[in-house]
Amino acid sequence: MAWVRRVRTKSGATAVQIVASDHGRRRILAHIGSARDEVELGLLMGRAQALMDDVQPVLDQAMPFLVRQAGLVPAPAGALLGAPCGDGAVMVRPAQVLSTASTLLFEVIGGVFDGLGFNTVADVVFKDLVVARVVEPTSLLDVDRVLVELGREPVSLSTRKRALAKCVGRTYRELIASACYVHAASCGDLSLVLYDVTTLRTQAEKEDGFRRVGYSKDRSVDPQITVGLLVDRAGFPLDIACFEGNKAETHTIVPVIEAFMARHGLEHIVVAADAGMLSAGNLEALDTAGVKFIVGSRAVKAPIDLESHFAWHGDFIDDGQIVDTITPRTGDNLDNDLTVEAEPVWDPDTFPGSWRAVWQYSATRFAHDNMIVNLQEARAQAVITGGRPARTPRFVKTDGEGMRLDEMSLARARRVAGLKGYVTNMPAALMPQGRPSPATTTCGMSNNPSGSRNRIWRPARSSPADETPSKPT
Numbered sequence: 001m002a003w004v005r006r007v008r009t010k011s012g013a014t015a016v017q018i019v020a021s022d023h024g025r026r027r028i029l030a031h032i033g034s035a036r037d038e039v040e041l042g043l044l045m046g047r048a049q050a051l052m053d054d055v056q057p058v059l060d061q062a063m064p065f066l067v068r069q070a071g072l073v074p075a076p077a078g079a080l081l082g083a084p085c086g087d088g089a090v091m092v093r094p095a096q097v098l099s100t101a102s103t104l105l106f107e108v109i110g111g112v113f114d115g116l117g118f119n120t121v122a123d124v125v126f127k128d129l130v131v132a133r134v135v136e137p138t139s140l141l142d143v144d145r146v147l148v149e150l151g152r153e154p155v156s157l158s159t160r161k162r163a164l165a166k167c168v169g170r171t172y173r174e175l176i177a178s179a180c181y182v183h184a185a186s187c188g189d190l191s192l193v194l195y196d197v198t199t200l201r202t203q204a205e206k207e208d209g210f211r212r213v214g215y216s217k218d219r220s221v222d223p224q225i226t227v228g229l230l231v232d233r234a235g236f237p238l239d240i241a242c243f244e245g246n247k248a249e250t251h252t253i254v255p256v257i258e259a260f261m262a263r264h265g266l267e268h269i270v271v272a273a274d275a276g277m278l279s280a281g282n283l284e285a286l287d288t289a290g291v292k293f294i295v296g297s298r299a300v301k302a303p304i305d306l307e308s309h310f311a312w313h314g315d316f317i318d319d320g321q322i323v324d325t326i327t328p329r330t331g332d333n334l335d336n337d338l339t340v341e342a343e344p345v346w347d348p349d350t351f352p353g354s355w356r357a358v359w360q361y362s363a364t365r366f367a368h369d370n371m372i373v374n375l376q377e378a379r380a381q382a383v384i385t386g387g388r389p390a391r392t393p394r395f396v397k398t399d400g401e402g403m404r405l406d407e408m409s410l411a412r413a414r415r416v417a418g419l420k421g422y423v424t425n426m427p428a429a430l431m432p433q434g435r436p437s438p439a440t441t442t443c444g445m446s447n448n449p450s451g452s453r454n455r456i457w458r459p460a461r462s463s464p465a466d467e468t469p470s471k472p473t
């Protein structure tokens with residue numbers, strides 16, 4: 001049998017414990033706490049009684065605890081500051097927790113919502129849905145649970161659905177995007193904006209005009225949508241756009257940038273994007289619209305862009321060395337004269353058929369890229385020898401004689417390992433290199449201030465057709 005007892009401690013406080021009798025010996029089951037006045041004692045006894053209800057039943061005739069409660073009494077006539085509180089004993093029930101709510105969390109996130117200017121959307125239901133989504137991404141049906149935990153009184157499911165329909169009819173997206181731009185213009189950095197694309201899979205059983213089956217890295221066949229996001233240099237969102245799920249990534253950047261510039265009356269802007277946005281049509285359209293771009297290049301373009309460098313310096317390149325050259329807008333690089341050792345300095349008037357290309361070599365990146373190439377080569381060898389059945393991997397060439405290793409493709413992959421390039425229409429006078437390219441000798445080695453030479457060996461071409469030509473005279 002268990003019961004609640006009060007024990008006087010050495011400090012003068014009263015400890016509340018739950019004890020039980022086990023074969024004539026008392027055993028403490030739980031120590032509830034220590035009280036220094038009768039109010040605290042009543043709270044601790046109430047908590048102990050609640051725990052006791054789980055252990056054994058309580059008689060209905062149980063009397064409430066007698067605790068003291070401080071109360072105010074009228075001040076006597078003529079008193080300036082009033083009389084002290086009285087000390088009468090009244091009958092009160094033990095304290096009970098009726099509900100809990102994270103109201104402070106809602107106030108903090110809601111304060112950020114208002115501080116960013118999003119309260120320009122005068123819709124309380126919309127704000128509740130946004131805050132709930134930040135706290136816990138869940139379904140529209142389950143969002144009322146999150147709002148109750150935040151101390152809010154949720155509206156019905158039908159009202160929430162109507163609130164989402166208002167987002168389109170009342171142009172909430174444009175209002176939020178304008179507020180984001182105002183905040184970024186006053187507190188952020190709009191000298192450079194960044195753009196990227198992702199896909200969101202849906203649970204729709206069939207395709208419609210918007211949710212379509214498109215490219216998916218995990219080869220999913222579920223309908224999806226394509227989402228493009230534009231942020232400032234620090235990553236603060238500026239604009240968001242949605243496209244059909246089967247829309248190619250390269251076809252999204254131009255509409256987003258043009259709409260952003262038109263909405264805010266911008267004549268010039270600098271945008272950075274990854275290689276997924278790289279296409280001749282995109283670069284031409286951005287340049288025509290007055291947009292300066294910095295777009296990641298693909299490694300397969302390195303032999304074309306760096307043809308002059310390889311011809312004069314071979315496959316040796318220093319760690320951290322930057323090669324500032326040009327890349328053809330389409331086709332072969334006809335603007336790069338191999339008889340001149342110095343790399344051409346891009347200018348839109350001098351080289352109208354090319355863009356500026358900046359390549360940088362990193363020994364750390366080379367180690368990673370080379371490891372990936374080695375793994376891909378091992379996988380290709382395993383498929384060729386019949387060790388593992390799989391779809392045709394990289395570096396496997398199939399012809400009339402069967403499968404064999406594609407030596408030339410493997411050599412090209414090793415040759416560009418460690419290189420990272422960017423294509424831009426910003427001239428060197430407007431955007432200089434991050435750090436100057438090291439002075440090179442006839443072997444492509446750079447002399448650092450200490451006089452020592454940092455030589456990075458990179459595999460030479462494996463076929464006669466790819467051999468480094470001799471220096472032009």
